[in-house]
Amino acid sequence: MSRGKRLVLVTALLGVVTAHVGCRSSDVQPIPQDSERGDRTDSGTRAPVDIEKTPIGAGDAGNDSRSSMSPVAKAGGEETLDVGSWNIEWFGSLQEGPADETLQARRVRETVEGSHVDAWGFQEVVDGERFKTTIESVPGYRALVGSDSIVEGGSASYKTDQQKVAFAYNSNVIRVVRAGVLLRESSFNFAGRPPLEVQAVYEAPDGRAVPITFVVMHLKAGNDASAWDRRQGSIAALKAILDARAQAEAIFLIGDWNDELVRSKVKGRGSPFAALVEDVSRYAFPTLSFGAGGISTMVTSRFANDQHVVSIAASAFYVPESAVALRLDRVFEAYGDTTSDHFPVVSRYRP
Numbered sequence: 001m002s003r004g005k006r007l008v009l010v011t012a013l014l015g016v017v018t019a020h021v022g023c024r025s026s027d028v029q030p031i032p033q034d035s036e037r038g039d040r041t042d043s044g045t046r047a048p049v050d051i052e053k054t055p056i057g058a059g060d061a062g063n064d065s066r067s068s069m070s071p072v073a074k075a076g077g078e079e080t081l082d083v084g085s086w087n088i089e090w091f092g093s094l095q096e097g098p099a100d101e102t103l104q105a106r107r108v109r110e111t112v113e114g115s116h117v118d119a120w121g122f123q124e125v126v127d128g129e130r131f132k133t134t135i136e137s138v139p140g141y142r143a144l145v146g147s148d149s150i151v152e153g154g155s156a157s158y159k160t161d162q163q164k165v166a167f168a169y170n171s172n173v174i175r176v177v178r179a180g181v182l183l184r185e186s187s188f189n190f191a192g193r194p195p196l197e198v199q200a201v202y203e204a205p206d207g208r209a210v211p212i213t214f215v216v217m218h219l220k221a222g223n224d225a226s227a228w229d230r231r232q233g234s235i236a237a238l239k240a241i242l243d244a245r246a247q248a249e250a251i252f253l254i255g256d257w258n259d260e261l262v263r264s265k266v267k268g269r270g271s272p273f274a275a276l277v278e279d280v281s282r283y284a285f286p287t288l289s290f291g292a293g294g295i296s297t298m299v300t301s302r303f304a305n306d307q308h309v310v311s312i313a314a315s316a317f318y319v320p321e322s323a324v325a326l327r328l329d330r331v332f333e334a335y336g337d338t339t340s341d342h343f344p345v346v347s348r349y350r351p
Contacts, residue, residue, distance in 0.1 A: 033162050033192030070114025071331050077116075079205050080319060081173075081349040084117040085254040085306055087218070087342035090163070092127020098338050101127075105134045107332055107339045113138045115326070117346055118173055118202075121216035121254040122166040123193075135168045143168040144179055146196045146216075152180030157187065157194055165196045165216040165255065174212075176200045182215065182241070189233040191220040195255075202351055210250065210351040212314070215242075217255035223265055231259055232272035239276055242311070246282035250314035250351065256342065257307040260291045265303050276309065284315030286323040286347040297325045297343050299336035306345045317349035 076082030088108055090097025098104045112120065112135060125131045128145035135143035144151060145166040147158035158164050158181075169176065178199040187194045196216040201209050215238070220230040242251060257273070264271050276283060290297065290304035297306040308323060325343040329335040 070110040072111050072114030072326075072328070073331075075115040075117055075324070075326060075346045077348065079350065081119070081202055081204075081212070081317070081351055082115075082117040082346060083119050083121075083214075083252055083254060083308065083349065084115065084344050084346045085121040085123075085216070085256070085308065086111075086344035087123040087256040087306065087340060089124055089340040089342065091122075091125045092130040096126075097124070098340075100338060101130070103338050104340075105130060107328075107335075109134050109137055111326075111328065111344065112141060112168065115344075115346070118170045119200075119214060119252075120168040121196075121214060122168065123163070123216070123218040123256045125164045125166040126161070128160065128164060128166070131166060140170055140172045141168055142171045142176075144176070144198075146181060146193075148179075150179065151196065152178070153184060154179075154181055154196075157181040157184050163193060163218070165193060165218050167196060167198045167214060167216055169200070173203050174200050175203075183234075183237050186234060186237040189220065189230040189237065190218070191230065193218045195238065204351055208351075212351070213249055213251045215251065215253045217253060217257065219256065219258045221258045225266060225269070228259070228264060228266045228269055228272050231257070235273050235276050239279070243279075243282055246311035246313065248313055249311060250317065251311035252314060253307075253309040254345075255307070256305055258305050260304050261285055261288050261307060261309075262291045280312075282312050284310050284312060284318065286310065286318055287345060289321075289323070290325070295325055297345055299329060299341045299343070306342055308345060308347045314349065317351045319348040319350060322346075322348035 091104065091108070092101060125145055128147055131145060132143045135141050143166060146164040147154050147160055149155055176198055180197050182195045182197050183190065184194050198214045198216070200212050200214070202212050204210055219234050220227050245251065259265055259272055261273055261277050262271055271277065277285060286308045287304065294302065295304055296302050297304045310318065323345065325345050328339065328343060332339055
């Protein structure tokens with residue numbers, strides 16, 4: 001039996017993992033996002049799907065064909081769970097970000113296809129349908145966007161013309177069993193972009209089914225004290241709901257944090273995430289070395305805005321020193337103008 005077929009069988013027996021999700025009331029309207037650079041209208045959302053009858057990712061579980069002509073070097077391995085995050089600058093927007101939407105989409109596809117990373121957290125997805133079409137053109141990969149109807153609280157948390165967080169995954173080794181928006185009550189601090197929680201099962205190379213949880217985040221941008229305060233408030237709220245789970249559950253907090261873990265880009269202030277970083281009994285920090293090592297995740301600045309933080313339960317799986325920023329500016333011509341102002345970040349694990 002193939003690894004993908006075993007995954008479907010095992011997780012069907014496991015059932016749906018329970019999740020802590022944010023407010024689900026359909027009459028609560030999304031908090032307007034900070035108008036940092038503009039908006040556009042999304043092409044729409046997919047028809048509602050009964051998540052109990054049509055589990056996310058069931059369709060491609062048997063397809064493990066990932067050979068490609070992508071110029072992006074392989075960053076993942078067959079024996080590891082490889083986790084990536086990437087802010088794909090106003091993806092699909094006709095008003096903001098890269099001007100050539102087709103070229104941007106092709107480079108996102110080539111990166112997912114060539115890197116062989118198993119799970120991706122994306123930020124700044126505007127055109128959700130273009131994004132899902134792009135990801136699902138890679139054999140075996142599936143995607144969901146924060147505004148999707150199958151995401152609990154999604155349509156009430158995000159408008160289709162806003163920047164959204166999103167998740168993509170290799171369905172040959174990962175099966176998503178539940179997705180929901182967290183901390184809608186703290187949406188202001190998150191700049192109108194509350195986190196997306198995705199609970200899943202990873203099929204390890206030896207056939208074990210390992211429960212894992214991803215939290216995809218995009219924190220408030222800005223170099224002023226107000227933005228710093230909102231980033232601090234966001235992480236404080238997230239930490240409060242995850243602390244009780246961190247020692248027992250494998251949780252991956254990934255995305256654009258818009259600041260660093262040790263220092264801050266706001267003059268005169270330390271990291272807004274200091275309370276999290278000091279809690280070493282519950283959390284570990286694969287990208288902590290980025291700041292000390294002068295590794296930037298941005299095209300035009302020296303800051304490491306993109307971070308991977310894991311629960312202490314997940315830290316046992318981390319492959320030491322595997323966290324890297326993929327320098328796609330050395331792969332794609334005019335990367336910063338045509339693709340994104342952020343580099344992808346990847347870290348690797350052996351559950």
